[in-house]
Amino acid sequence: MCSVINIALNNNLILTVVIQANNSERKQLRQQLRKARQSLSTEQQQDASIKLLNNIVANNIVDNAQICAFYLANDGELNPKPLIEYCWSKGVKTSLPVIHPFAKGHLLFLQYSANSKMCSNQYGIDEPVCELPDIVPLTQHQLIFTPLVGFDLNGNRLGMGGGYYDRTLSSLKQQANISLIGLAHDCQQVDALPQENWDIPVNKIITPSRIINC
Ligand SMILES: Nc1ncnc2c1ncn2[C@@H]1O[C@H](COP(=O)(O)OP(=O)(O)OP(=O)(O)O)[C@@H](O)[C@H]1O
Ligand SMILES: [Mg+2]
Numbered sequence: 733m734c735s736v737i738n739i740a741l742n743n744n745l746i747l748t749v750v751i752q753a754n755n756s757e758r759k760q761l762r763q764q765l766r767k768a769r770q771s772l773s774t775e776q777q778q779d780a781s782i783k784l785l786n787n788i789v790a791n792n793i794v795d796n797a798q799i800c801a802f803y804l805a806n807d808g809e810l811n812p813k814p815l816i817e818y819c820w821s822k823g824v825k826t827s828l829p830v831i832h833p834f835a836k837g838h839l840l841f842l843q844y845s846a847n848s849k850m851c852s853n854q855y856g857i858d859e860p861v862c863e864l865p866d867i868v869p870l871t872q873h874q875l876i877f878t879p880l881v882g883f884d885l886n887g888n889r890l891g892m893g894g895g896y897y898d899r900t901l902s903s904l905k906q907q908a909n910i911s912l913i914g915l916a917h918d919c920q921q922v923d924a925l926p927q928e929n930w931d932i933p934v935n936k937i938i939t940p941s942r943i944i945n946c
Contacts, residue, residue, distance in 0.1 A: 754926040758890060758893075758925075762881050762882070765890070765920050766807060766808065766881055769809065769917050770808040771808075780811075781810065781811040781814050781815075782814060784814075785814045785818055787938060787943065788938060791943055793943075794875065796874070797824050799827060799868060800827070800873060800876070801826070801827045801829065801875070802827070802828060803877065804857060804858050804859075806857050810915045810940070812915055816844070827841040827873065828844040828859060829842075829896070829900075830842055830860060830862055831859070837899050838899050839897065839900040840862070840867060841873070842862060842867060842868065843866045843868055844860055848866075870904060871904075873910055874910060875911050876913065877913050878897050878901075878912060878913070878914050879892075879916075880934075880937075883916055884921065884924050884925045885921075885946070886946055887914070887933040889914050889925070889931070889932075889933065899930075901932040902930070911936065913934060914937045915938055918939045920939075933946065934946060
């Protein structure tokens with residue numbers, strides 16, 4: 733954060749210092765929190781994933797949705813695959829984000845089922861092959877589950893640093909009928925995340941042990 737010494741500088745410089753302080757704090761937090769989740773064992777990951785499913789089922793989070801957006805776990809992220817399969821078993825449709833082929837830095841959501849043809853994207857993450865009929869407009873979702881690197885109890889999220897979710901979700905600011913839900917391991921909580929004006933907060937955070945309404 734900004735130190736007292738910076739107050740003596742002119743306005744532009746103070747602003748620069750604040751942004752740099754935020755950036756380096758976010759970078760450091762990202763490294764620590766990614767390390768924490770990467771260090772979870774395969775058993776701990778599987779356990780967390782099943783506890784997440786049980787938590788969501790017990791609280792009827794997905795039952796009234798027609799279509800929910802998910803992600804495929806990468807880098808130690810909390811794995812929503814059992815939850816995706818639960819959705820399929822209940823007739824709730826699911827989608828996955830793919831890197832937008834035209835809008836740089838944005839995501840596009842494609843319908844995802846057990847039969848989806850998959851390919852690997854530039855980050856080595858599996859995503860559905862982009863076919864026009866499979867595109868699900870953002871506004872057709874009732875629930876959008878996002879991965880996150882860190883969160884605080886106010887719903888502020890820290891992602892992997894690409895700004896993909898922030899850019900894509902910025903158009904939803906006024907859509908009260910769509911719920912943004914961050915999924916994370918409990919070890920990804922921090923007291924307060926430094927935020928920037930482009931960051932899009934979530935409405936709820938769900939961990940293997942808790943549901944936090946923000
Ligand atoms: N709506 C936006 N318009 C333009 N640039 C943006 C927008 N949102 C984020 N960015 C840019 O993206 C970069 C990364 O943003 P940030 O550090 O918040 O990513 P993140 O929240 O960790 O990633 P993600 O959103 O993919 O989870 C920033 O440099 C920021 O300038
Ligand atoms: Mg952000």
